[in-house]
Amino acid sequence: MKRFYGLAAAITAALMLAAFVADVAKAEMVDIYGPVYIAKTKHHGHERKSKLTFSAPVAGAGVIIIKNGGDSGVKYRVKSAEIELNENDVARPRDFNANVAVLRYNVELLASNELEVDIESCKECELSITVQGEAAVTPVIRPLATDATTTAPTVAATVVATPVPVVVAAPLPATRPLP
Numbered sequence: 740m741k742r743f744y745g746l747a748a749a750i751t752a753a754l755m756l757a758a759f760v761a762d763v764a765k766a767e768m769v770d771i772y773g774p775v776y777i778a779k780t781k782h783h784g785h786e787r788k789s790k791l792t793f794s795a796p797v798a799g800a801g802v803i804i805i806k807n808g809g810d811s812g813v814k815y816r817v818k819s820a821e822i823e824l825n826e827n828d829v830a831r832p833r834d835f836n837a838n839v840a841v842l843r844y845n846v847e848l849l850a851s852n853e854l855e856v857d858i859e860s861c862k863e864c865e866l867s868i869t870v871q872g873e874a875a876v877t878p879v880i881r882p883l884a885t886d887a888t889t890t891a892p893t894v895a896a897t898v899v900a901t902p903v904p905v906v907v908a909a910p911l912p913a914t915r916p917l918p
Contacts, residue, residue: 775868804868818835
């Protein structure tokens with residue numbers, strides 16, 4: 740009989756842990772910067788360079804979405820450009836032409852990022868750039884243990900979606916005596 744209670748306790752603990760882990764919110768990709776419009780006109784001459792800085796709520800995986808022609812359409816598409824993120828090549832001149840409408844690049848984001856855009860070959864053109872990154876995770880708190888020996892049990896939980904895990908313990912209000 741003792742073996743059965745030990746096994747039941749182990750299964751219960753495993754199920755509670757699985758429920759807690761399953762409740763930790765999955766990272767979701769959201770727009771964290773942009774859209775930013777970079778246009779080149781006749782007044783800019785041969786090249787148009789822009790340096791942009793932005794912060795990411797969570798360092799890690801991200802996506803840069805480039806809309807060639809911006810909102811202006813096919814007539815204003817870029818034929819050649821270079822884009823770097825934190826001194827790493829993202830887009831090269833050969834990636835652009837009049838037939839390319841949208842480009843997507845998977846990138847690694849830092850807490851602070853520098854995006855460098857160099858539009859080379861066009862008289863009047865426009866790019867729209869949007870950066871997506873992971874949304875900040877909202878911690879989910881689930882009870883991990885209760886003290887069932889009193890009429891006012893204490894619930895303890897560990898919050899793991901913080902830089903340092905935090906243990907929270909508080910007495911629950913007494914509603915009725917426990918059996």
